[in-house]
Structures are given as structure tokens and as C-alpha cells.
Amino acid sequence: MSEGREWAVILGASAGTGAAASVALARRHHLQIFGIHRGNHPDTAARMQGEVEALGSGCHLRVGEAGTYASAREGAEEILRVAGPRSVRILVHAIANASVARLASGPGPMPAHPKQVEKTFEAMAHSFLWWTQALLERDLLTPGARLLALSNPMTDQLLRGTALVAAAKAALEVCVRHLALELGPSGIRVNLLKFGAVRTNALRATVGDGGADRIEEAVRAVIPAGRILRIEEVGELIALLAGEELAWFNGATLDFTGGETQSLWDYIVHHPPGTTE
Ligand SMILES: NC(=O)c1ccc[n+]([C@@H]2O[C@H](COP(=O)([O-])OP(=O)(O)OC[C@H]3O[C@@H](n4cnc5c(N)ncnc54)[C@H](OP(=O)(O)O)[C@@H]3O)[C@@H](O)[C@H]2O)c1
Incomplete structure (x- = not known):
């Protein structure tokens, strides 16, 4: 793995959003990937690694916990050993454990x-803070580095059973804004990307396959585009957000939901209960 090149640190790199972001960041910015996952998805981890390496980037995978204070500090030590100081262009917090x-x-x-x-x-909110602190303390961030957290429309909706996720994401959003304020003068940019349902392991674990079917069906009906989001589209946006052109975003919650939340009432009014279309 070539030293001197910039790195992306992806928490949750073996599947879903983290895997898509890893490939997109390697493709668009030729970043080296330092990914962390617990080893539950070896097939998709290997596929992601293969795709990143085929694009000419290195991919270092650490198998272990990423959602605790201790694991952030241990992970940062390993990044220092593998990548060296001031090497991390972007941190993507894509773990899901709710x-x-x-x-x-x-x-x-x-x-x-x-x-x-x-x-x-701990996994969905606090660990973003622990990783930010650990990367700063080890002087691992490049000038102008990006710290990106992920959220979903549950903070704007009432979906029974999802209160803990929604509350954790709300805490994450406040953390992002304060970190943006505190780190702004150093050139570091901190943002939150909010996107709608994509059928990943996390969605299946949260609502089951039946629940994921119903969410997909509902989102497809409500969303103006008439289809659900593809995980590759999320990965591409994350890669765009790592670029110089978008350095003005800071402390922002970026709505990438395709109008899902806003169009709910339109759907209800135009498809009253009992209608089939
Ligand atoms: N899917 C959606 O519809 C959706 C929509 C909006 C926002 N998001 C957000 O996007 C983020 C990622 O979700 P996803 O759907 O992409 O999840 P996913 O497909 O289930 O992937 C989660 C990744 O994180 C790893 N992981 C989970 N907990 C971990 C931990 N404690 N330590 C280390 N690695 C861990 C998983 O691998 P291991 O299990 O092997 O560790 C996997 O690589 C979450 O913050 C989620 O809220 C998802």
C-alpha cells in the first residue's frame, strides 16, 4: 500500500453504505481505504476490497468493533501505523447497530x-464523537478533511418501534453541528447526510424482511421519483462530498431522501384509504 496517498476511513466498510462509499471514493478520488467491520459479511467485504483494488487503491481492513470509545482509540492507533499522520481525507461513519x-x-x-x-x-451517535476525537488526537486528518455522519427520515416521522434509532440520529445531528462550529476554523468540515430506505442488512435487521418489503412498497408509492434509492447513489454522493468543490457544506444536514417525507401528505390525500391505485 503506497504511503503518501490520502485515505478514507470507513466505519462499516463491509456492506451497505460503507461498502458503496469505499468503492466510490476509490473511483472518484483514488483514496486508499481503511475499512472497519466485525466480520459478519465476509463475501461483500471481499467484493468491496476487490473492486477498490481493481481501481488501483489499497484497501486495509480491520476486523473488529468500531462502535465504542476504546475501539475508536485502538483503530486510530492502527491508522497511524498503516497510513501515517495527516493522511485521512474523509471519515464515513456507516455502522448500524440499533x-x-x-x-x-x-x-x-x-x-x-x-x-x-x-x-x-453508542453505535449510532456517540461513536461518531469518539472517532472524531481519536483522529484529532493522533493528528490523522488532512487539512480540509471531511467528517460525515449518516441519518434517515425517522427523525421526521413517527414509525412505531424506531424511537431509539430516531433519538440517536437526533443526537448525532446536534453533535455534527457543534463539531462543525468547533472545527470550522481548522478547515475541517462536518456534515450529516440524510437518505431514505435502502434494503441493506441494517434495514432487514431493524424491521425484518416483511417490514422491509412494506417499507419499500410504501416509499415507492410516496416518493415523487416512484422508486427507492440505490445504495450506489449514496456512495456516489459521499464521494462528491469529499471533493474540494463542496467544501462550503459545514454543519449541514443534507436531505437526500428524494422528497420522501414532504410528499407523504400528498400521497395520503390523493390515495384515501380504500382506494387501490
Ligand atoms: N439502509 C438504509 O435504509 C439507511 C437509510 C438511511 C441511513 N442509513 C444509515 O447508514 C448507516 C449504515 O447503514 P447500512 O444500511 O449501510 O448498514 P449495513 O448494510 O447493515 O452495513 C453496516 C456495516 O457496519 C458494520 N458494523 C455494524 N455495526 C458495527 C460495529 N459496532 N462495529 C464495526 N462495524 C460494524 C457491518 O459489518 P459487521 O456486522 O460485520 O460489523 C457493515 O459493514 C447507518 O448509520 C444507517 O442508519 C441507512
């Missing part, structure tokens, strides 16, 4: 256990 739960008792999912609350907030 619990579906009610907040109080009643029908449906069980009320949230403290362990579920802690796990969801």
Missing part, C-alpha cells in the same frame, strides 16, 4: 432495556 423497541409498555416490541438504549446511542 435496537427496535418501544419506549413504554404496550402492544408490539418490548419496552427498551437500558442495554438496548446504550448500545443504540
